[in-house]
Amino acid sequence: MxxxxxxxxxxxxxxxxxxxxxxxxxxxxxxxxxxxxxxxxxxxxxxxxxxxxxxxxxxxxxxxxxxxxxxxxxxxxxxxxxxxxxxxxxxxxxxxxxxxxxxxxxxxxxxxxxxxxxxxxxxxxxxxxxxxxxxxxxxxxxxxxxxxxxxxxxxxxxxxxxxxxxxxxxxxxxxxxxxxxxxxxxxxxxxxxxxTPEILAALAYQHMQLPDTEVSLAPEQTTKVNLPTWAWLDKAVFDEVQATASLNVPGFNLQATTTARPVSLTLEPGTDDAVTYPASGECLINNDDSIGEPYAKGKADRTPPCGITYLRSSGNGTYSLQATITWDISWTGTGGAGGDLPDGTFGNGQAVTVQEIQSVNR
Structure with missing residues (x-):
């Protein structure tokens, strides 16, 4: 050349x-x-x-x-x-x-x-x-x-x-x-x-809105030092969530649906002076799609399958209990395409008051 x-x-x-x-x-x-x-x-x-x-x-x-x-x-x-x-x-x-x-x-x-x-x-x-x-x-x-x-x-x-x-x-x-x-x-x-459908799935993931979830606690909002606090989520409280992204023009139509399924709940007490159950703080989903176990009379002496024991009073303030749900994310799209996306997380903070147990001398 x-x-x-x-x-x-x-x-x-x-x-x-x-x-x-x-x-x-x-x-x-x-x-x-x-x-x-x-x-x-x-x-x-x-x-x-x-x-x-x-x-x-x-x-x-x-x-x-x-x-x-x-x-x-x-x-x-x-x-x-x-x-x-x-x-x-x-x-x-x-x-x-x-x-x-x-x-x-x-x-x-x-x-x-x-x-x-x-x-x-x-x-x-x-x-x-x-x-x-x-x-x-x-x-x-x-x-x-x-x-x-x-x-x-x-x-x-x-x-x-x-x-x-x-x-x-x-x-x-x-x-x-x-x-x-x-x-x-x-x-x-x-x-x-x-x-591609995979790009649409990723965009659906980016725009997905997960539901606010407040964990049920017993005792609720106010607990005592060294008293186990039970935590749970009923099956009816949350379910799988779906978001769909579509692109439609003459001669070219694509769609992808991204699905999020809850798999676990992670508890962070808001203080180092606490013990979580299980020790990792991660409560896995049960066979009936609930997490944890509701407290009921007669369970006071039991260790909760999902919960926290605070070891020190919150004084005049509160501890911020962070409850984060992990969601398994997958997608399906046009032409039978599909696969997995990284797990997603979303959490809420809940204020918890921890009081000293008062004793009476007789």
Whole structure:
């Protein structure tokens, strides 16, 4: 290969990189997911939104089931500190004609803006050429007239940012140019972050809202030093929880349901001057799906299967008993897909007063 041709390709690749950065600025509002209200008003949706011309943007993800309101992050915490929901993904964006209209407007607007000469102007020209000339200018394959002759047969896919991801760099890490996918076909394998049932399951996990659970205690709220306090959760108090994430556009429909099942209760007394039962503080679920055992008369001399004995008074204050339920998380999705996700946890604090046992001298 000649030096001039190698230099030509290197320059073209550099301009395409700059074009990619320019594109990010052009279409950021269309690619960033934003919560909206669905027709029913009960479950939030999240997706690419749309620009002020009313052109349909990146496919919205609809959430249903036990999920946080208004697209907010739910209250479940992953027990695996290394696991995080996807910060971004690629999803259907626009059909060929709409994509051409959107991109042409944005590119022409930017090319006419002050200061858009030099490399920035060349990058925009390269970007335009990428979608107008199927042979392109660099080694990157292009499209003939934005693929308008295939309108209705597929869609351009584009990056969608997860608005619940606090790290800006992670949120914007899906930075490939929009690419074409035929209806019914999978995205090219190099786009590992293309939306899948597993990604939808992870997003459902992120938005899942677990129920507040207050542990039953005996004695309730106020107990005595060295007196065993029984703790339990009835089967009727909590059950499995489900959250579903769906993406539906013409020619492309995906869904995943994430299910959380309670498996154990962990008690943290709020002070080192206490003994937990069992010693680990973790009470496993019983065969009847309850946890622990309710206190009843005649059990005063028994050791509770799940509970606490406080060894010192709380004085004029209280101890904050933290009761955390661990949930087993799994998912199922379109096409029979499914698997496990990291366990989730959610806990509540309860104020407990511990008094000294008063004795009377006669």
């Amino acid at each position: 000649s030096v001039s041709r190698s230099r030509h390709r290197a320059v073209g690749a550099s301009l395409l990189t700059l074009a990619l950065l320019t594109l990010s600025c052009l279409t950021h509002s269309a690619h960033a997911a934003e919560p909206v209200k669905n027709d029913g008003g009960s479950a939030p949706e999240q997706g690419g939104g749309s620009d002020d011309t009313g052109i349909y943007a990146a496919a919205r993800i609809t959430y249903s089931g036990s999920v946080a309101k208004n697209g907010s992050t739910g209250n479940v915490t992953s027990a695996d500190v290394n696991w995080t929901p996807p910060p971004c993904w690629y999803a259907p964006y626009l059909g060929a004609k709409d994509f051409k209209k959107k991109m042409s407007q944005d590119i022409e607007s930017q090319m006419g803006a002050p200061g858009m000469g030099g490399h920035a102007g060349a990058a925009l020209s390269e970007l335009k050429r990428h979608y107008e000339d199927e042979y392109g200018w660099t080694d990157t394959p292009g499209y003939k007239d934005y693929n308008v002759d295939k309108d209705g047969e597929g869609m351009f896919w584009a990056a969608v940012e997860n608005p619940n991801e606090p790290d800006l760099l992670k949120r914007s890490s899906c930075n490939d140019l929009p690419f074409w996918v035929d209806n019914g076909e999978a995205p090219p394998p190099q786009y590992e972050q293309a939306i």
